[in-house]
Amino acid sequence: MEQLTLISRFGTHHLPIETDTTIVHLAKKHQVRWGYACERGNCAQCRTKVVEGSEFLNEITEAEKLRLRKAERAEGYRLGCQIKIVKQGRVELAHRPY
């Protein structure tokens, strides 16, 4: 079964895939500690490295283009409040705030 793996300094969590909802929302729902504040793409407290499964995620949002440097985006960094899974597949994400 496809799953979402969330890695933070508090541990590794395996969750069922849910589409069309943000990673910050999913983390909250499953009581996974994943830093966030604004949920609008401004604060970057939810900065996330996509380790695996970028092909199953939504396109980078305008907020991410404004908040993250191009080099960061090229290395796979995104914002957890902007990432949504759009189709079933194995996804692994790591919380990497500044």
Ligand code: FES
């Ligand atoms: S929660 Fe502020 S940028 Fe994601």
